[in-house]
Amino acid sequence: MIEYDNLLRRTSASVCGVSPLIYGTTKFGNPIIAWGNYRFIKKLTRRVKTWWECTARKSSGCRCVAVTVNNRLMKLNGWHNH
Numbered sequence: 001m002i003e004y005d006n007l008l009r010r011t012s013a014s015v016c017g018v019s020p021l022i023y024g025t026t027k028f029g030n031p032i033i034a035w036g037n038y039r040f041i042k043k044l045t046r047r048v049k050t051w052w053e054c055t056a057r058k059s060s061g062c063r064c065v066a067v068t069v070n071n072r073l074m075k076l077n078g079w080h081n082h
């Protein structure tokens with residue numbers, strides 16, 4: 001459990017780092033972001049805040065959600081299971 005906490009802390013530290021956030025659209029025209037090796041599909045927007053779901057949610061059951069504010073990555077809720 002302690003090691004898991006450390007992992008989360010390292011994760012949030014890297015969120016504040018320089019990993020580029022790439023915006024695009026899927027072939028179906030849905031907004032998508034790529035961050036590192038992962039891609040997220042837009043889930044909902046409230047004011048300046050946007051929630052993005054990992055594209056592996058269906059295939060891998062990944063519960064990782066990215067939150068962007070003013071088009072900048074603010075945090076990740078959870079971490080990828082893949």
Ligand SMILES: [Zn+2]
Nearest residue numbers: 054062064080
């Ligand atoms: Zn994921």
